[in-house]
Amino acid sequence: MRISQLSAESGVPIPTIKFYLREGLLPQGEQTSATRAEYDQSHLRRLRLIRALLEVGRLPVATIRKIIEAVQDEETDIHDMLGTAHYALSPAPEPAPDDADWRDAREMVDHLVADLDWDRVQPDAPTRDELAQTLVTLKHLGMPVTRDELLPYAKAADTLVREHDIRKIPLDGPRDTAVEALVICQVLYGKAFDAMRRLAQESESARHFGFRPSDDCAGVTPRKGPEA
Amino acid sequence: MRISQLSAESGVPIPTIKFYLREGLLPQGEQTSATRAEYDQSHLRRLRLIRALLEVGRLPVATIRKIIEAVQDEETDIHDMLGTAHYALSPAPEPAPDDADWRDAREMVDHLVADLDWDRVQPDAPTRDELAQTLVTLKHLGMPVTRDELLPYAKAADTLVREHDIRKIPLDGPRDTAVEALVICQVLYGKAFDAMRRLAQESESARHFGFRPSDDCAGVTPRKGPEA
Numbered sequence: 356m357r358i359s360q361l362s363a364e365s366g367v368p369i370p371t372i373k374f375y376l377r378e379g380l381l382p383q384g385e386q387t388s389a390t391r392a393e394y395d396q397s398h399l400r401r402l403r404l405i406r407a408l409l410e411v412g413r414l415p416v417a418t419i420r421k422i423i424e425a426v427q428d429e430e431t432d433i434h435d436m437l438g439t440a441h442y443a444l445s446p447a448p449e450p451a452p453d454d455a456d457w458r459d460a461r462e463m464v465d466h467l468v469a470d471l472d473w474d475r476v477q478p479d480a481p482t483r484d485e486l487a488q489t490l491v492t493l494k495h496l497g498m499p500v501t502r503d504e505l506l507p508y509a510k511a512a513d514t515l516v517r518e519h520d521i522r523k524i525p526l527d528g529p530r531d532t533a534v535e536a537l538v539i540c541q542v543l544y545g546k547a548f549d550a551m552r553r554l555a556q557e558s559e560s561a562r563h564f565g566f567r568p569s570d571d572c573a574g575v576t577p578r579k580g581p582e583a
Numbered sequence: 584m585r586i587s588q589l590s591a592e593s594g595v596p597i598p599t600i601k602f603y604l605r606e607g608l609l610p611q612g613e614q615t616s617a618t619r620a621e622y623d624q625s626h627l628r629r630l631r632l633i634r635a636l637l638e639v640g641r642l643p644v645a646t647i648r649k650i651i652e653a654v655q656d657e658e659t660d661i662h663d664m665l666g667t668a669h670y671a672l673s674p675a676p677e678p679a680p681d682d683a684d685w686r687d688a689r690e691m692v693d694h695l696v697a698d699l700d701w702d703r704v705q706p707d708a709p710t711r712d713e714l715a716q717t718l719v720t721l722k723h724l725g726m727p728v729t730r731d732e733l734l735p736y737a738k739a740a741d742t743l744v745r746e747h748d749i750r751k752i753p754l755d756g757p758r759d760t761a762v763e764a765l766v767i768c769q770v771l772y773g774k775a776f777d778a779m780r781r782l783a784q785e786s787e788s789a790r791h792f793g794f795r796p797s798d799d800c801a802g803v804t805p806r807k808g809p810e811a
Contacts, residue, residue: 403724403725407724411720411724434788434789437788438785438788441781441788444781445781467779468782468786471782471786472786473782473783473785473786474786475786475789476782476785476786477785480782480785482781482782482785485778486775486778486779486782489774489778490775492639492771493767493775496631496635496639496763496771497631497763498751498767498771504747505775507742507743507746507747508743508772508776508779509783511739511742511743511776512779512783513779513783514735514739515736515739515780516780517783519732519735519736520780520784520787521787521788521791523726535725539721539724539726540726541784543720543721543724545777545780546717547718547728547736548739548740548776549773549777550710550713550714551695551714551736551737551741552740552743552744552748552769552773553669553673553769554696554701554704554708554710554711554714554740555699555701555737555740555741555743555744555745556669556744556748556749556769557669557701557703557704557705557708557710558696558699558700558701558702559744559748560662560665560666560669562703563749
């Protein structure tokens with residue numbers, strides 16, 4: 356297909372497609388004349404992946420380029436390729452402070468990882484630091500968390516991932532679609548879970564305390580949250 | 584205590600405290616002379632609440648003012664007060680489009696709410712729209728979700744909220760601290776859960792596929808996520 360049709364089918368404007376071509380995110384089409392190139396289904400799939408990384412994952416173009424290099428390089432096995440995408444989606448952790456609260460929290464995370472049999476998680480995975488940082492923040496805000504309090508949340512996360520998340524990654528199709536599914540699943544199921552937690556909280560507040568959101572609440576303009 | 588001590592104990596700079604006083608977020612101290620006012624523990628608690636709403640909840644000042652009005656107004660019962668804070672923390676939903684995908688998704692959400700016995704959730708709660716919107720996005724991205732697929736996530740959210748979240752709100756103390764705990768619990772436990780889900784995903788990827796994040800991943804700079 357020509358670039359105009361690629362644009363129509365993908366919904367991505369032609370100037371944006373040309374930008375992706377220049378940046379090397381999208382492979383060049385097959386040149387059929389001096390002014391004309393042909394594109395195929397692989398270009399459509401790649402455009403879907405780029406949009407998922409940009410709009411769902413909200414990743415910067417430089418990070419997307421690294422993921423796409425992993426997708427394109429057939430030497431990278433699918434597991435390392437998914438790992439590259441997975442780490443790219445994690446928020447950058449704050450630099451770890453060297454204080455007792457932080458060391459305690461980091462130690463609790465390491466124990467939790469062992470308790471849950473998550474021992475294949477790399478010892479220096481940034482996600483460990485990220486969780487430790489959240490525990491330190493909770494402590495500083497006067498709501499310290501014990502390992503026993505954290506455990507049911509960790510077990511719920513573990514069950515959802517093992518029994519459900521992992522089935523949503525198609526490993527037998529094109530490499531683009533596996534990475535696309537991983538990004539979409541991680542970001543959007545996270546968003547859906549957060550909304551369901553708030554639904555459960557509203558219901559449980561009502562059940563416990565007889566609270567019903569009053570008309571007054573209509574006066575509170577909910578913030579415009581970061582979309583993800 | 585004087586304003587300088589209030590600043591030292593709270594860690595909030597004096598000009599910021601004066602801004603909160605002018606904005607009516609913090610009640611005036613007791614004027615003991617023309618140039619001197621005295622503050623007490625209630626001011627310290629209120630400063631903690633304001634910082635939690637601003638820095639953890641990332642709410643705009645106008646929204647914080649509405650929550651503080653509910654906290655201050657002893658006529659508002661504690662349940663409506665918590666409801667005001669709860670709704671303020673929800674991201675604003677996109678305007679609901681009038682199309683078939685959206686209606687299907689919204690209907691699935693209503694069925695889910697009924698299945699989970701969350702029937703005390705208001706019929707027009709923005710959280711219902713928010714979840715429906717996420718389901719529509721998943722469908723448009725080629726990963727449609729069935730009610731059966733959503734159910735285990737909803738059940739996990741329900742159990743965590745009923746058995747754990749709800750116990751973290753102290754209802755027998757000052758009103759400020761109950762709202763503060765609700766904000767901190769909703770935002771930071773959400774963040775912690777998300778990190779644990781990513782830990783479980785890394786572990787499960789490794790278990791299933793033999794994936795270990797390779798040294799190459801060090802080249803991927805994780806994005807700077809929005810702090811919450």
